[in-house]
Amino acid sequence: MRDADLDRILSKEEEILPSSGFAASVMEAVQREASAPPPIPFPWKRALPGLCATGLMLVSVVVASILLLNHGAASRPFPSQWRAALASIVETWKTFGGNWIALALVLSLASVKLSMRFASSRGSRPERT
Amino acid sequence: MSAADDEAAVQKVLAGDIAAFEGLVRRWQGPMVNLAYRFCRDRGRAEEMAQEAFLRAYRSLDRWRREAAFSTWLFALATNLYCSELRRIPARMVALDDIAEPRDPHAIDEGLEQEDQDRAVRRAVLALPAKYREALLLFYFHDMDISTAARSLDVPEGTVKARLSRGRKMLHGKLSQRLLTPLVRKEA
Numbered sequence: 257m258r259d260a261d262l263d264r265i266l267s268k269e270e271e272i273l274p275s276s277g278f279a280a281s282v283m284e285a286v287q288r289e290a291s292a293p294p295p296i297p298f299p300w301k302r303a304l305p306g307l308c309a310t311g312l313m314l315v316s317v318v319v320a321s322i323l324l325l326n327h328g329a330a331s332r333p334f335p336s337q338w339r340a341a342l343a344s345i346v347e348t349w350k351t352f353g354g355n356w357i358a359l360a361l362v363l364s365l366a367s368v369k370l371s372m373r374f375a376s377s378r379g380s381r382p383e384r385t
Numbered sequence: 386m387s388a389a390d391d392e393a394a395v396q397k398v399l400a401g402d403i404a405a406f407e408g409l410v411r412r413w414q415g416p417m418v419n420l421a422y423r424f425c426r427d428r429g430r431a432e433e434m435a436q437e438a439f440l441r442a443y444r445s446l447d448r449w450r451r452e453a454a455f456s457t458w459l460f461a462l463a464t465n466l467y468c469s470e471l472r473r474i475p476a477r478m479v480a481l482d483d484i485a486e487p488r489d490p491h492a493i494d495e496g497l498e499q500e501d502q503d504r505a506v507r508r509a510v511l512a513l514p515a516k517y518r519e520a521l522l523l524f525y526f527h528d529m530d531i532s533t534a535a536r537s538l539d540v541p542e543g544t545v546k547a548r549l550s551r552g553r554k555m556l557h558g559k560l561s562q563r564l565l566t567p568l569v570r571k572e573a
Contacts, residue, residue: 262557265506266506269525271419272431274432278414282414282440289444
């Protein structure tokens with residue numbers, strides 16, 4: 257088979273006509289879309305303090321861990337102020353039930369991922385008759 | 386309707402006249418459904434995909450910059466949607482190795498019926514890896530116009546040419562073992 261044969265076959269495609277109600281069905285969907293209330297925006301203003309606090313906490317944990325490792329490697333005593341900071345972070349973590357929050361986040365993420373996987377891997381669609 | 390009518394309709398829709406969108410739907414429903422059909426070979430699914438494409442076009446109408454024609458923008462948007470839809474749920478098809486079985490086994494010596502051959506080629510195109518399939522489908526949909534196909538796929542023309550060439554080679558490789566057209570036979 258030559259390129260010319262491919263061109264000939266693939267150029268002369270059968271044309272299908274959209275069903276009679278297609279345009280009406282599209283317009284119905286468009287009207288629904290237009291009349292739907294706008295999506296609720298994410299409340300960045302309210303979430304910002306919490307996000308900042310979480311970010312700071314994470315940065316402090318990382319910094320504290322690095323310092324702890326460095327001090328440990330050099331066999332030098334760990335500065336008491338850092339130890340206190342680390343202790344306060346751990347305390348806060350315990351107060352707010354950090355382990356449970358982390359567990360809940362992991363479980364939520366896993367369930368979302370799992371459901372998305374199931375939804376996308378539902379290979380073939382039902383037969384149309 | 387012309388390109389200017391398209392633009393006027395878009396302006397009306399953006400100004401709040403949703404009914405003006407119907408003109409655009411009526412003008413482009415045929416090409417949009419046919420393009421979708423070439424991707425999935427399923428009439429019902431083609432209409433679903435075309436409807437979703439129109440809906441997306443409606444949502445992002447304000448993002449159409451007038452640098453290109455409305456139709457170019459619409460086809461690029463639809464192509465993007467159809468490609469991702471087909472990658473998510475592939476069209477029902479047979480494996481490339483199983484294609485082109487003749488209806489009548491005795492017809493092997495006489496070559497396949499033209500209709501069988503055409504069907505086999507189209508099924509083989511759908512069985513190609515996505516990027517070659519998409520390039521071939523768009524190229525033939527746009528009347529073998531490489532630049533329009535490239536705009537629809539949002540890739541450079543050179544990329545489309547390379548994909549077309551590679552896609553054709555793959556088709557030749559698979560089909561030549563199975564399809565001996567009367568043309569080729571005559572030449573032999």
